[in-house]
Amino acid sequence: MEKLTKDDVHPSIVKALLDQETNITFEDALENEMILNMGPQHPATHGVLRVLLRLDGETIVAAVPDLGYLHRGYEKMAENMSFYEFIPHTDRLDYISPPANNTAFCLAVEKLYGIEAPLRAQYIRMIMTELARITSHLVAVGSLAMDVGALTVFLWCLREREKVLNSYDIICGARFTTSYTRIGGVAADMPDEAIVIIKDFIAQFEEKLDEAERLLNTNRIFVERLEGVGVISGEEAINMGLTGPNLRGSGIDHDLRRANPYMLYDQMDFKVPVYNEGDSLARYFVRADELRESCKIILQCLDKMPKGEIMLNSPKKVLPRKTEIYTKMEELIHDFMIVNFGVKPPVGDIYSAVENPKGELGFYIVSKGEGHPWKMKIRSPSFCNLQSLGGLIKGHMISDVVAIIGSLDPVMGEADK
Amino acid sequence: MGLEAKLMSDGFLTTTIDALVGWARESSVWPMPMGISCCGIEMMAVAGPKYDIARFGSEVMRFTPRQCDVMLVAGTVTYKMSHVVKKIYDQMPDPKWVIAMGVCTSTGGMYRSYSVVQGIDHFLPVDIYLAGCPPRPDNLLNALMLIQDKIKNTKAREFQNIPLLEPVKVNGN
Amino acid sequence: MEIKDKIVPLLQEQFPETNFEVTDFRGDLKIKFDASLIVPVGNFLKQHDELKFNMCEDVTAVDWATKKKRFTIIYHIYSLENKFRLRLACDVEENHPHIESVVPVWKSANWYERETYDMYGIKFDNHPDLRRMYMPEEYEYYPLRKEYPLMGIPGDLTLPKK
Numbered sequence A: 001m002e003k004l005t006k007d008d009v010h011p012s013i014v015k016a017l018l019d020q021e022t023n024i025t026f027e028d029a030l031e032n033e034m035i036l037n038m039g040p041q042h043p044a045t046h047g048v049l050r051v052l053l054r055l056d057g058e059t060i061v062a063a064v065p066d067l068g069y070l071h072r073g074y075e076k077m078a079e080n081m082s083f084y085e086f087i088p089h090t091d092r093l094d095y096i097s098p099p100a101n102n103t104a105f106c107l108a109v110e111k112l113y114g115i116e117a118p119l120r121a122q123y124i125r126m127i128m129t130e131l132a133r134i135t136s137h138l139v140a141v142g143s144l145a146m147d148v149g150a151l152t153v154f155l156w157c158l159r160e161r162e163k164v165l166n167s168y169d170i171i172c173g174a175r176f177t178t179s180y181t182r183i184g185g186v187a188a189d190m191p192d193e194a195i196v197i198i199k200d201f202i203a204q205f206e207e208k209l210d211e212a213e214r215l216l217n218t219n220r221i222f223v224e225r226l227e228g229v230g231v232i233s234g235e236e237a238i239n240m241g242l243t244g245p246n247l248r249g250s251g252i253d254h255d256l257r258r259a260n261p262y263m264l265y266d267q268m269d270f271k272v273p274v275y276n277e278g279d280s281l282a283r284y285f286v287r288a289d290e291l292r293e294s295c296k297i298i299l300q301c302l303d304k305m306p307k308g309e310i311m312l313n314s315p316k317k318v319l320p321r322k323t324e325i326y327t328k329m330e331e332l333i334h335d336f337m338i339v340n341f342g343v344k345p346p347v348g349d350i351y352s353a354v355e356n357p358k359g360e361l362g363f364y365i366v367s368k369g370e371g372h373p374w375k376m377k378i379r380s381p382s383f384c385n386l387q388s389l390g391g392l393i394k395g396h397m398i399s400d401v402v403a404i405i406g407s408l409d410p411v412m413g414e415a416d417k
Numbered sequence B: 001m002g003l004e005a006k007l008m009s010d011g012f013l014t015t016t017i018d019a020l021v022g023w024a025r026e027s028s029v030w031p032m033p034m035g036i037s038c039c040g041i042e043m044m045a046v047a048g049p050k051y052d053i054a055r056f057g058s059e060v061m062r063f064t065p066r067q068c069d070v071m072l073v074a075g076t077v078t079y080k081m082s083h084v085v086k087k088i089y090d091q092m093p094d095p096k097w098v099i100a101m102g103v104c105t106s107t108g109g110m111y112r113s114y115s116v117v118q119g120i121d122h123f124l125p126v127d128i129y130l131a132g133c134p135p136r137p138d139n140l141l142n143a144l145m146l147i148q149d150k151i152k153n154t155k156a157r158e159f160q161n162i163p164l165l166e167p168v169k170v171n172g173n
Numbered sequence C: 001m002e003i004k005d006k007i008v009p010l011l012q013e014q015f016p017e018t019n020f021e022v023t024d025f026r027g028d029l030k031i032k033f034d035a036s037l038i039v040p041v042g043n044f045l046k047q048h049d050e051l052k053f054n055m056c057e058d059v060t061a062v063d064w065a066t067k068k069k070r071f072t073i074i075y076h077i078y079s080l081e082n083k084f085r086l087r088l089a090c091d092v093e094e095n096h097p098h099i100e101s102v103v104p105v106w107k108s109a110n111w112y113e114r115e116t117y118d119m120y121g122i123k124f125d126n127h128p129d130l131r132r133m134y135m136p137e138e139y140e141y142y143p144l145r146k147e148y149p150l151m152g153i154p155g156d157l158t159l160p161k162k
């Protein structure tokens, strides 16, 4: 980056930076402080996050994150399109785990309509969500390792991730922007071929994961760069609104899959990993353990998954089947109406939240009885998790910043919306 | 009769400077990975083991613009981000090329909204528009090969009259 | 007795003068009350031994595009102990929309309120650091208000020179 000028940093940001109180004292540190700009184009900020750091020597005295470099105006766009049209947009929220977002959105709209997807569709959604969790945590672990200097694990994680993407490719024809769920079901049935791929993947995954963990957990550099770095206590984590693995790394046993079960998670047997340390290492351990739990859930789903419908049969509320549209007049009309004007939901407002790989993803939808939402608010986990960043990196060294950002695992697509 | 045999018998080759320079340039295109959003993830996949961009001599992803030849703009460019993209582009040494990866970089794509630039060609010269949301990794490799073709066929003298950048004024000091 | 049935009587007991409008739609409990009471009500809900709504998940606003009571501020709060989510709502007027900040109650509301300010232009009184969240600081409009067009106003945001 070229030298930072006053024009590059807005005075109000500088003011926020300088106003922060600190209780750090340096007896013999150099007197002069420095302001360092990090991002938005920086390899370790996971996208376009910008952080302004106020430094004393190499210690961070204050930090102000600056967001909005990827603000795409989702909420405004949602008000101008029907519920169906918004499904592809949910892919691009947390773009490391699209099927999980698809599911979250469809669950929210289904809650508004008061319908429920058939059993097989629910199992398929759960499998997809857990696969998404695996890909997301793989990228999180891999890029955390890369940020602190262990490139091998990153490549291994990407290799494993490719295997999951292969199964997406067969299930819905896209590598990662899946747009797979529909309101009232899923777009297409899961072919047997894909089930074989998923089973094969899981059969060998455990071993590969052990291999990667052996490389990390016994690696002194990796452990020392993370242990005791970015500590947040359980109480403080709740105050700052952390959710997901970051909250569980601080010893709070909260997982929406357990607390307010949706879909069929209440019938599944899985553990919610919790670590008490609250540092970056604990957050990494939570993710690594969740990878194993997700595999367990997928296997159970594959066992229990019944044959049957994948789309609800409710002509005026969900899209009719394609084969019927081509042969029957009534279905054709319904399809036309739904695609063009959307389905009219009852008047009211709902909030529906699910446990995404990053934390709690919620949709707050206000309906005025029209085919499009009057207002839609996306409660994105990365945004809320990032809020704690400023406090976490205070008092650490510059090189710890990348480790802390990596362990928080934000995705700017949903943080900026 | 291979190249070696020819060299053994005669000891020299004749070629044009352009061909030689073009050949050298095309096989070491270093990308500047401007991963902004979802397409950036696909760009990571290209660097990963399965698609392996190293086969094309472009595995050197450097996050400093000073060492790069081609800028891969991968992701939605918002108005706020556009200034950063432009600043990084300006810092790259000539000759330089730009790949607009994905529809929303090329045209705004599915984001018709107040904060998204409707195509980065509003402020950058673009060499390749890559369709897809996101483009598959194979497609990105294809774009890279097209860029290589373009580089190979560029004459060295075409770069002679590039106007120098305006010196940047630093306020205050 | 379920937690859901307890909240409203407890609130009414604590604030006898106030009119609490309760709606229950699809299992979501929503309580609407006067905007001036948001901080005491929030404090009460957080500190009550049984309720313990210790997590603020979201703050946002709804623009109804009407002359009177144009905006409604929405709070989603969650009780980790009871595993229950509650929605609070307060109406504010169009000219000089403002409400007391809940940052002293729930620290996490800080960025949510900044976001709401950025998108709707609602001022949160006594907020520690009320700046725009996403849009540039010089930006003059509030994008999520209904009168603002989807494609923006030409020339409101600048592009770099070619």
Ligand code: SF4
Pocket (backbone or CB within 6 Å): A092, A177, B037, B038, B039, B040, B074, B075, B076, B101, B102, B103, B104, B105, B109, B132, B133, B134, B135
């Ligand atoms: S083209 Fe599609 S995948 Fe690529 S950045 Fe844009 S929205 Fe994301």
